[in-house]
Structure formats: structure tokens, C-alpha cells
Amino acid sequence: MCGITGYIGTDATGKIVHQGLQNLEYRGYDSAGIALNGDGLTIHKTEGEVGDLPVPSRNGVICGIGHTRWSTHGEPTEENAHPHTDCTGEVAVVHNGIVENYDDLKAELRDDHVFRSDTDTEVIPHLIETHLADDVSLLTAVKRATSRLEGSYAIAVTAVGHDGIVVAREDSPLLLGHADGETFIGSDATAFIEHTNRVTYLENGDIAHITKDGVDIFNDGNHVERTTETLDWDADAAGKSGYDHYMLKEIHEQPRALRQAISGRIDELSTGVDLDVDLPAEYPQSVEEIQIVACGTSYHAGLFAKELLEAKADVRVTVHVASEYDFQGGRDPWRTLVVAITQSGETADTLSALREASRAGTRTLALTNTLGSTVTREADDTVFIRAGPEIGVAATKTFVSQVATAALLAVHLGQVRNKMSTEVASELLESLRDLPGAVQQVLDQEAHIKEIAQEYADSDAFFYVGRRAGYPVALESALKLKEISYDHAEGFAAGELKHGPLALVTSDTPVIALLTSETARKKTLNNVKEVKSRGAPVIGVASDPDATAHVDATFDVPDCGPMEPVVANVALQLFAYHVANEKGRPIDKPRNLAKSVTVE
Numbered sequence: 001m002c003g004i005t006g007y008i009g010t011d012a013t014g015k016i017v018h019q020g021l022q023n024l025e026y027r028g029y030d031s032a033g034i035a036l037n038g039d040g041l042t043i044h045k046t047e048g049e050v051g052d053l054p055v056p057s058r059n060g061v062i063c064g065i066g067h068t069r070w071s072t073h074g075e076p077t078e079e080n081a082h083p084h085t086d087c088t089g090e091v092a093v094v095h096n097g098i099v100e101n102y103d104d105l106k107a108e109l110r111d112d113h114v115f116r117s118d119t120d121t122e123v124i125p126h127l128i129e130t131h132l133a134d135d136v137s138l139l140t141a142v143k144r145a146t147s148r149l150e151g152s153y154a155i156a157v158t159a160v161g162h163d164g165i166v167v168a169r170e171d172s173p174l175l176l177g178h179a180d181g182e183t184f185i186g187s188d189a190t191a192f193i194e195h196t197n198r199v200t201y202l203e204n205g206d207i208a209h210i211t212k213d214g215v216d217i218f219n220d221g222n223h224v225e226r227t228t229e230t231l232d233w234d235a236d237a238a239g240k241s242g243y244d245h246y247m248l249k250e251i252h253e254q255p256r257a258l259r260q261a262i263s264g265r266i267d268e269l270s271t272g273v274d275l276d277v278d279l280p281a282e283y284p285q286s287v288e289e290i291q292i293v294a295c296g297t298s299y300h301a302g303l304f305a306k307e308l309l310e311a312k313a314d315v316r317v318t319v320h321v322a323s324e325y326d327f328q329g330g331r332d333p334w335r336t337l338v339v340a341i342t343q344s345g346e347t348a349d350t351l352s353a354l355r356e357a358s359r360a361g362t363r364t365l366a367l368t369n370t371l372g373s374t375v376t377r378e379a380d381d382t383v384f385i386r387a388g389p390e391i392g393v394a395a396t397k398t399f400v401s402q403v404a405t406a407a408l409l410a411v412h413l414g415q416v417r418n419k420m421s422t423e424v425a426s427e428l429l430e431s432l433r434d435l436p437g438a439v440q441q442v443l444d445q446e447a448h449i450k451e452i453a454q455e456y457a458d459s460d461a462f463f464y465v466g467r468r469a470g471y472p473v474a475l476e477s478a479l480k481l482k483e484i485s486y487d488h489a490e491g492f493a494a495g496e497l498k499h500g501p502l503a504l505v506t507s508d509t510p511v512i513a514l515l516t517s518e519t520a521r522k523k524t525l526n527n528v529k530e531v532k533s534r535g536a537p538v539i540g541v542a543s544d545p546d547a548t549a550h551v552d553a554t555f556d557v558p559d560c561g562p563m564e565p566v567v568a569n570v571a572l573q574l575f576a577y578h579v580a581n582e583k584g585r586p587i588d589k590p591r592n593l594a595k596s597v598t599v600e
Contacts, residue, residue: 002082002096003027004174005192006065006156006165006185008210014056017064020184020191021050026246026391027187028593029068030076035083035092036064037158043092045081062212063165065156065185067094074118084122086129087113090160093128095121096187097172100151124155138162139209143218146170146207152348156185164211169202173346173374176200176208176215178228183210188344188370189231190389197231201372229372245587247392247484251573252443255436257397260386261404262432271425273412277381283363284416287337290315291362293322293353294341297395297479298402302341303472305406307518308562312424313414325353333361339409340366343390343398345373354378367405369398383409393593394483396573399476400439403566407432431561438558438567445556446574452539452553453578460508462487463501463536464572465494465527469565470519477512477572484587485580494527507535512572515542516557517564525550539575541568 005020007013017034032053033045038061046052050068067082074080083092099105102120105127109115113126127148131141138159146153152171158164167174167185177184177192177199184192189199200215202208203226208217217224243249265274290309292302299321306317322340327333338357342350345368354375357364366379369387376382387401411428414420456462462481464474474491481489492501494513505511511531515521521542528538528550540551543559555571557564580587 002029002070003068003187003191004065004094004096004154004156004185005067005187006167007182007192008063008164008212009182011060011062013061013064014058016195017066018050018053018055019194020186021053021066021068023190023193024068024187025050026190026393026588027068027070028393028589029070031069031071031078031081032067033081033083033094034064034066035094035158036061037092037160038063040160041085041089041092041158043083043085045078045083047076047078047081063158065092065094065158065165072098072120080117080119082121084117084119084125086125088129091125091128091132091157092159093121093125093155093157095124096154097152097170099123099149099153101149105148124149125157128157128159132159138166139207142166142168143207154187164209166207166209167202168207170204171348171351173344174202175372176202176210181212183215185210190391193231193389198228199231199372200226200228202226203377231371244581245392245577247394247396247587248577250390250392250397251570251577253388254397254400254570255440255443257387257401258404258436258439260388261401262408263386265408266429266433271422271429272415273408273429275383275408275412277365277383277412279363279381284413286335287315287413287417288335289331289337290317291336291338291357292317292319292341293325293338293350293357294319295322295347295349297399297476298341298343298347298350300472300476300479301399301402301406302339303475304403304469304565305339305341305410307469307472308407308410308428309413312420312428312562313410313417314419315413315417320353322347322353323349325356327356327360327362336362338362338364340364340375340379341368341402342366342375343369343395343402345370345375351375351378367402367409369401392588393590394480394587396480400566400569404432404435404563407563428562431563434560435563435566438560438564439570441558442555442567442570443574445571449555449571449574450578452555453575454582455553456510456537456539457579457582459487459510460506461504462489462510462512463505464489464491464512464514465497465524466491466514466565467494467520467524468518469562470494470514470516470524470568473514473565473569473572474512476569477576480573480576481579483590483593484576485583485585486591487579494524497527498530502530502534505531505534505536507537510537510539512539512541512575513551514565514568515540515544515547516568517543517559518562519565521547541571
């Protein structure tokens with residue numbers, strides 16, 4: 001969602017902050033702004049894109065903050081864009097999150113302060129202004145102001161006559177980057193990765209004062225030390241590398257992402273798996289149910305994980321949309337493992353579900369892509385999916401990496417619970433090892449997939465059908481298409497077509513059928529015949545030529561065993577991309593969407 005960036009260092013501040021905003025565009029936004037502090041504040045804001053903002057070039061300014069806003073309170077106008085200021089125009093604030101009690105605070109402040117926007121954020125600079133009138137430091141004023149806030153926030157504040165920047169975090173991500181004589185601020189490391197990969201993740205309740213001399217961090221009034229970590233990716237990994245869009249680049253990065261996901265985790269001699277999780281020795285044996293909580297694409301990865309865990313590891317699994325999760329009575333917390341799947345590690349709904357599970361007394365495990373994220377600190381154990389940076393709003397390589405990591409988890413739990421035979425483990429691990437090469441074979445067919453996408457790009461709607469492991473792939477593939485093309489697309493369990501959705505099928509609604517291994521393709525072929533008899537064109541995704549005898553177009557995938565539906569998903573990612581590209585959509589910045597949804 002919204003993005004914060006900031007910098008203290010050299011007199012290139014304006015250029016660096018502006019570049020940071022460009023780096024954060026992928027998170028989704030509808031307005032942007034910059035504040036520079038040096039002998040007074042200079043503020044530039046726009047209701048449009050970062051490219052519409054001038055690059056500030058004031059000499060001698062070494063302190064600046066910037067923001068990309070995703071509207072929650074108030075329309076995307078210049079007045080509502082951040083930074084927001086106080087009555088004096090000497091305090092500037094950028095803010096991610098939601099101030100839940102802003103109505104009460106605004107009513108309290110209204111008699112003595114003038115509000116110029118419709119945002120919840122604007123109460124913050126006015127609160128700080130009130131406390132600065134007591135002749136306290138900016139750090140103290142921010143501490144007092146944040147103590148009044150209810151809800152989630154990450155803020156950065158700079159004020160005339162006060163040294164540096166003060167930042168604070170509560171349930172919204174914020175981190176610092178470190179280089180010689182320079183400190184960077186970002187909602188994520190992408191904001192400054194071309195400058196440094198040395199980062200400090202702030203924790204809930206942290207307030208930090210950043211000056212040219214360094215960083216002091218406080219929590220609950222006490223000075224604290226936070227670990228500085230080195231990220232294993234750089235500016236090249238976060239760039240487009242010659243591709244037209246981040247999404248296309250990340251689709252093509254999937255063979256490497258998959259190799260990273262499984263590297264060093266499979267014992268070739270024993271067919272064992274080492275995920276470096278610290279589960280008590282007796283715990284896996286006691287588990288009767290795994291509950292997976294996730295949102296969006298991660299939810300679909302959870303559905304795929306359910307197929308693997310139930311079929312291969314013989315454990316009951318339920319998958320929950322995180323925003324709807326509630327730990328129901330009648331379950332023994334000690335015998336329930338809750339697995340939270342979140343790419344960013346900061347997804348608000350997933351974190352809320354994780355906390356609900358923790359309050360109930362269950363053990364929790366996170367599958368995430370982001371070192372140092374909130375979920376890694378709150379879950380009992382973490383397994384990283386190792387996908388590398390993903391900039392495109394529409395998740396691609398993180399989905400396949402989540403599924404691959406879930407497959408490793410299935411083998412691990414199946415073996416420690418004595419529920420998975422050596423033969424089953426060998427088959428699943430062999431499929432995992434084949435996965436990077438199989439995905440590359442699909443990527444090599446891009447020209448053919450593009451041709452089919454162009455042929456069907458003007459269709460009225462798209463329906464995706466699959467069974468078993470093909471069902472979550474159908475849901476995920478439909479989501480990809482609707483996210484970036486704005487076309488109506490739906491995924492169904494193939495057998496459900498005749499229970500209602502068949503009424504929507506016409507000659508202008510192509511049906512994409514998952515006919516790969518692990519998808520009960522013979523039954524799905526019966527559903528293909530049903531839609532064909534109603535005049536709908538069918539695109540089949542299969543490794544067996546016999547499975548595509550009744551379809552109008554085919555995406556061929558290699559035969560690679562249980563993970564074959566994941567390979568089919570890659571073909572359908574390319575299909576979605578080229579349909580959207582044919583329509584001229586802004587693929588990396590789909591309307592109304594954000595990369596990391598950090599509010600509930």
C-alpha cells in the first residue's frame with residue numbers, strides 16, 4: 001500500500017528521495033509528495049504519479065521525507081496527498097496506516113488548529129505542533145503524539161529548527177538502511193536498495209531519531225538496540241533487467257526462484273528434508289489438524305498446500321481466508337498447527353489471524369519471503385520461500401516458491417510423523433527437482449502462448465476449471481487475469497460448472513481447463529465436453545496429448561509428476577500477461593491494488 005521513504009546524508013537529498021518514491025511505485029498509490037527540510041520546509045505534492053513531481057534540487061539540504069499515498073480517508077487530491085503540515089507550516093509528516101480515533105482527535109484540536117485535508121493523517125502534525133509549543137524536542141513531541149494514536153501507523157516527521165527525522169512504527173512496516181554517512185528510511189528495502197542492502201527493521205512501539213551522526217532507537221521510553229541485517233539481493237535484482245514489465249521479468253525468474261527455494265533443503269541420500277524449523281520433537285506426532293491462514297495469491301498457495309499435505313502427509317488441513325479467521329472451539333490448541341502464508345510478512349489480515357491463533361495457544365509457523373518482517377518475529381517458527389524481491393503487484397514467482405516450500409514442508413511433516421513412505425517422498429522430491437527445468441520449458445513456449453492470448457484477448461469473460469491440485473491453480477490463474485487485464489475471470493472446481501456457472505458460458509467466454517497430472521483430468525474432460533457442446537472455446541493445459549483431443553488450443557507442459565499443476569500455472573501467468581499487454585493495461589500498476597496490504 002502507501003510507501004514511505006526518507007534520507008539524511010548529502011545535498012543530493014531531493015534526488016534520492018524522489019528516486020525512493022519511484023522505487024515504491026509498485027506498492028500501489030494515487031498521489032505522492034516530498035518534503036525537504038533546510039532553512040524552512042519545501043513541499044511538493046501531486047494527485048498524479050511520481051513522474052509528475054519535480055525533482056527537488058535545493059542546495060545544502062541533507063534531510064527529506066517522501067510518500068506515495070493509497071487513499072483510505074479522502075479522495076486522491078493534492079490537498080490530501082502527504083506530507084501533511086501543521087498550522088505553522090514547520091512540521092511535516094508522512095504516514096502509512098489508519099488512525100482509528102482521528103475523528104475524536106480532530107474534534108479536540110479543531111478550535112485551535114486549521115485542517116486543510118480530509119485525511120486521518122493530518123491530526124498527527126497538529127498534535128506534534130501542540131507538544132512542540134511546550135519547548136520540547138521533536139523526539140519527545142512525537143512520543144507524546146503517538147501515545148494518543150489508536151490504530152496502525154508508520155510515520156516519519158521532520159520539523160524546522162529540529163535536527164534530523166523522527167520515525168515511529170506500530171503495526172505498519174518501517175525499516176532503516178545504512179551506508180557510510182547516510183541513513184535511509186523505507187516502507188521496504190526497495191526504496192533504497194541501489195544505495196545499501198544493510199537494513200534495520202523497526203519493531204512495534206519503536207521511535208527512532210535519525211541524524212547525520214547516526215540513529216537512536218527507543219521503545220517504551222528505553223534506549224534499545226536493533227540488529228542490522230544484510231539482505232541477499234541488490235539493485236539489479238529489483239530492476240527490470242531489460243524486460244518491459246516487472247511482472248514479465250519475475251515470471252522468467254521462476255526457474256531460479258525455485259532452485260533457491262529447494263537448494264540445500266533436500267538430502268539426496270535419505271530423501272529427507274531440512275527446513276531448519278525448531279518444532280519440539282514430540283509436537284509433529286501430536287498434530288491432528290493444520291490450519292492455513294492467508295490472503296489472495298497466498299491463499300491459493302495454501303489451497304495447493306492442503307492438497308499436498310492431506311494426500312501425501314496424511315494430516316487434516318483447513319484453509320482460511322485470513323480476514324475471516326477465528327479459532328473455533330472444540331479444537332485442542334496443542335494438536336493444531338497454524339501456518340501463516342504471506343509474501344511480505346506484513347499482510348495485516350494474516351498477522352491478525354496469526355495473533356488470534358497465538359492467543360488461543362496454538363503453535364504457529366510462517367511461510368514468507370521477507371527477512372525481518374513482522375510475521376517472522378511473531379510466529380514461533382519461520383520458513384523462508386527464498387524467491388528474492390518481487391516488485392510486480394500481481395504475484396508470480398512468490399506463488400510457485402510458496403507452493404514448492406509447502407511441498408518440502410509436506411515431506412518434512414510426513415516423515416517425522418511416520419505418515420509418508422520413502423516411495424512417496426522420493427516421487428514428490430523428484431518432482432520438485434524437475435520443477436525449475438519444467439518451468440523453463442514452458443517459458444520457452446512464450447511466443448505460442450502470446451499468440452493464443454492475442455486471439456482471445458477480446459473475449460467477454462474467461463472461466464478457469466480444474467480439480468484437486470488444478471482447482472487452486474484455476475483460482476490463481478483467474479486472479480492473475482482479472483488483476484492486470486480488468487477482464488472478468490473466474491476459477492471453478494470443474495464439477496461445479498453444471499451447478500450454475502454453465503449458464504454464463506457462450507461462444508465468447510473461453511474456458512481454460514487444467515488437464516495436468518494430479519487434477520483428475522479424465523473427469524475434467526467430461527466438463528470440457530459440456531462447455532464445448534454450448535459453443536465455448538476451450539484452452540487445455542496438459543502434458544498428455546490425449547487430454548487435449550477436444551480443445552481448441554493447447555498449452556503443453558512437461559510431465560513432471562505431482563508438481564505439474566505448478567508448471568501449468570506458469571503458462572497461465574504468461575497468458576494473463578499477454579492478454580493484458582494486448583489491451584495496453586498498466587501491468588505493473590493495476591488500478592486500485594497494492595502490493596502489500598498493511599491495513600485491515
